[in-house]
Amino acid sequence: MKPPPFEYIAPESIEEALAALREHGDEAKVLAGGQSLMPLLAFRLLRPSVLVDLNRVPGLDELRLDKETLVVGAMARQRAVEMLVGLRERCAMVSEAVELVGHVAIRNRGTVGGSLVHADPAAEWAALVVALDGELELFGPSGSRKMAAAEFLITYFTTALAPDELLTRVQLSLPNGRSGSCFLELCRRHGDFAIVGVGAVVTLGANGEVADGRVVLIGIAERAVRATAVEKALAGERPTEQTIAQAVRELDGEISPGSDIHASESYRRQVAAVLTRRALARAAERAQKAEYASEA
Amino acid sequence: MARRWVGQPLRRREDDRLLRGRGRFIGDVAIPGELHVVFVRSPYAHARIVAIDESRALALKGVVAVVTHKDVPDSPLPPFLWDTPPEKLVAALKPFLRPCHPPLLPPDRARYVGQALVAVVAENRYVAEDAAELVVVEYEPLEPLATVEAALAGDAPMVHDGWEDNIAVRFTVRKGDAKDALANAAVVVAERFSIQRQAGIPIEMRGAVADPDEDGSLTLWCSTQNAHPLRRAMSRVSGLAPERIRVIAPDVGGGFGIKGVLYPEDLLVGLIALRLGRPVKWLEDRLEHMQSAVHAREQVHELELGLSAEGEIVALRDFIRVDTGAYNPLGLVIPYNTIAHLMGPYRVPAFEAVAEGVITTKAPTAPYRGAGRPEAVFAFERALELGAHRLNLDSLEVRLRNLVRPEEMPFDTGILYRDGEPLVLDGGDYPELLRRAADRIGWDSGVRLADGRRVGRGIAMYVEGTGIGPYEGAHVSLTADGRVLVRTGACSQGQGHATVLAQICADAMGVGPDDVDIIGGDTEGLERGWGTVASRSVVVAGSAVSEAAVTVKQQLLKLASGLLEIASADLTVEDGQVRAVGTARALTLAEIVAEAGRRGVVLEATRYHEPPTVTWSSGAHTARVAVDEETGVVEVLDYAVVHDCGRVVNPLVVEGQVIGGVAQGLAGALYEEVLYDEDGQLLNGTLVDYLVPTAEEVPTIRLDHLETPSPLNPLGLRGVGEGGAIAPPAVIANAVQDALPPGAGVVRRTPLSPPYVRELIGRQ
Secondary structure, eight states: OOOOOOEEEOOSSHHHHHHHHHHHGGGEEEESSOTTHHHHHHTTSOOOSEEEEOTTOTTOOOEEEOSSEEEEETTOBHHHHHTOTTHHHHOHHHHHHHHTSSOHHHHHHOBHHHHHHHTOTTOHHHHHHHHTTOEEEEEETTEEEEEEHHHHEEETTEESOOTTOEEEEEEEEOOOSEEEEEEEEEOSSTTOOOSEEEEEEEEEOTTSOEEEEEEEEESSSSSOEEOHHHHHHHTTSOOOHHHHHHHHTTSGGGOOOOOOSSOOHHHHHHHHHHHHHHHHHHHHHHHHHOSOBOOO | OOOOSTTOOOOOHHHHHHHTTOOOOGGGOOOTTOEEEEEEEOSSSSEEEEEEEOHHHHHSTTEEEEEOGGGSOOSBOOOOSSSSOOHHHHHHHOOEEOOBOOBSSOSSEEOSTTOEEEEEEESSHHHHHHHHHHOEEEEEEOOOOOSHHHHHSTTOOOSSTTOSSSEEEEEEEEESOHHHHHHTOSEEEEEEEEEOOEEOOOSSOOEEEEEEOTTSOEEEEEOOSOHHHHHHHHHHHHOOOGGGEEEEOOSOSOOTTTTSSOOHHHHHHHHHHHHHTSOEEEEOOHHHHHHHSOEEOOEEEEEEEEEOTTOOEEEEEEEEEEEEESOBTTTTHHHHHHHHTTSTTBOOSSEEEEEEEEEOSSOOBOOOTTTTHHHHHHHHHHHHHHHHHHTTOOHHHHHHHHBOOGGGOSEEEEEEOTTSSEEEEOOOOHHHHHHHHHHHHOOOOSOBOTTSOEEEEEEEEEEEEESOOSOEEEEEEEOTTSOEEEEESOOOSSSOHHHHHHHHHHHHHTSOGGGEEEEESBOTTOSOOOOSOTTOIIIIIHHHHHHHHHHHHHHHHHHHHHHHTSOGGGEEEETTEEEETTSSOEEEHHHHHHHHHHHTOOOEEEEEEOOSSOEEEEEEEEEEEEEOTTTOOEEEEEEEEEEEOBSOSOHHHHHHHHHHHHHHHHHHHHTOOOOBOTTOOBSOOSTTTSOOOOTTTSOOEEEEEEOOOOTTSTTOBOOOTTHHHHSHHHHHHHHHHHHSOTTOOOOOBSOOOHHHHHHHHHTO
């Protein structure tokens, strides 16, 4: 189908962009990479009267791997993150998750900010910001404010972003010390939306016990979920097949998957448990092998 | 003279143009002043059309017309290809068959979601879509019948007026007394198998452009597989003589049978253009395509296979229900194809099959690559595998025991083919196909991969009736520059006709294939044609091309003989020249053409080849799969095909055909399923949710072939377009079953989605 009629504005500064949003409010939609928005327009599922195109606004696409953080501008392309030198060694989970975002052609245009604001409950970026203490910077008429990822992502396709605000950047805290991470997904075809996705980070203490474990899941609720009960059950234990299996028993109460044409609730629960086990095992194995161990 | 070009792996002539983006597809046909058509389509599976108010749509700037059922004839679409079964078949079967064609625009009811109800004509597609939203249709929703069960329930409404039930076709095919034979079998496998509804998914969707001329004639470009039949239909519907209509199938990006059907939209585009006196274009989008282009394959088999203690087939009974959708324009084609291919390459002494085509409020179904054969092979090969297992025999051995052997050919199966002729297997070495396919895959089972996944192997065999009549035409002539021009009724959607038919013509005439130009899919210059469906074009069009070319060659030699004053017998045609053997005396074809012109001698011929019946291709496919027990995910590790399509004209093209077919077969085995809910709403109308496999999902397919020339045409050709798609669902099902742990459930349906496989494992 063809999109319904709309007005198109291409601001060249963030102030211009904010002015356009202020003027048009709910009638406006922001165009970043267009990989989610344009299909919605083409199906006429969304009918904004105004598109505000951010692609000419400078300064929104920074990408920086620091000692302790990964800083990603809202307009950074998925592909740029995928190709960021040193990222896989520093935190494999991020690289493995980004590689699973659609196909290369989609990643060439799609942006990290676009994914976060779109808030699909199966989006890999939602898992990453929730797992890695993501801090999002929002810029509005009264200046900028910071918000934690868990507060930002509310439910299906809904965030705490106000209609007159823009997401400008997100900062992830990368694991420190002896750590390993992993991201696994079950999907029907290469590049598809995840039926279930799991990200795991394991940081080991002096005696090889889990000092900090993170488990995040997508596709099993209305937003990305930290399986804190699983994390608690594993804390202080050495990560073995048995302790991991034991901890994963706590998973079922943490997730509330739905059913759709691809998978039932019960299948999603089964797969969530399987992938969580596998992701934790691999993250622990990588932690045990970790060559990079920064100061805690 | 010795054959030179048939058999050569020539690279396709079409490819340079296509790869450079110089193809001319329906979307590239642009006529100045053309208008765009968008259809208002039913949002209900079943609803009475109470009223249509087009006033707001007409008022929108840029809208030129809104066409409703009041503006067009309300009779059903005219016959197209196969609707009327041959007399011999009708006499033998006495089938129950109700004609059931859609109208151009239904005046009374919508019968499936996506059925076209109103046509909006505007300056461009954007405005036309805006206007389509402004057309107000008042509906009275009726009870949807989204399944065969719902359609056959006692209190179900009739989808078509005047019917006492929702059954469009029913017939029985019998040989011997199957019931009796089953009673005496050592083992009877009785199972219910179901094959899911699928969509053909050509990458290019449907479209048509109609350009009316001031003199009242019409040119209709259409992304169709059957140019001449479409012209006939357009003539019937418009009242214009066929001679005043030219149908052109331009480059077509895939058809697979989906474009081998007569669609109301294509005819409406022509009618609207004639009515308005302006060119009119329709290009559908994927959502329209998923809703309203034909679907395929939805069948349930209740099958009984009887085996002796030694694993010999004793009898086969099958009751088949086909979900035919809201209309049944192809009569008994699909159910009969299924029945005709059930016995496959095997000896089945007693046979009874009953087929029923049931009307439901979903998109109509029609032939899609394989056209009823994949369903037959799935049901039979699954049953055979289960039977071998029950008898504790190696299923490979059981197959070998039952295969028709080369020395038994020609083998009369005792039933008829759907052309009304006896179904006689006419050549091939089925045991050899099986042995080679098994060798290729390594016949060890019960292996586990390092990552813990279980490995299984599967096999299936098929035969395929190809090259069906009634005829195909070719007109061969020489142009002033000494090149050969061939016009044929065959239409290419990627089968490589411009190369393959040129190779056949080259051999027949003694020229090079680069000297031959093939024009297919254009009604101009060839009076009659049938089109490209059912794996028929290389056989039937190829034979017609060859016959016409041979005739023109005789004409050339006769004229050259007179000019050179040498007997024809001492002349040859080679490399674009007529040469006197043993001398340097020669004339170029261009010179002869010029001379023919001066003398008024004809150097052209039209031939229609009418095959006596179908000729039989065959194949064995094998696969090894890995199954993740915890998630049910299946990976195809290895896939091999050993097939026999008779004399191979171009091995590269054949390879492409087989691999493409296997990819679509694997799609049906593992991924694709058209899903409707109980209200007849299409749940997966986009490629996000209708899972067409990508290159990442298709494994490397290993090919081998035998060549058993067909006895039914001089070149020994058998068809190859569909073969690849016939066996994969059976092969993968057999392989997955082999991989599953003991005590797991029986694989009875496709697709083998991870949740389904997991469920089978969970049944331990």
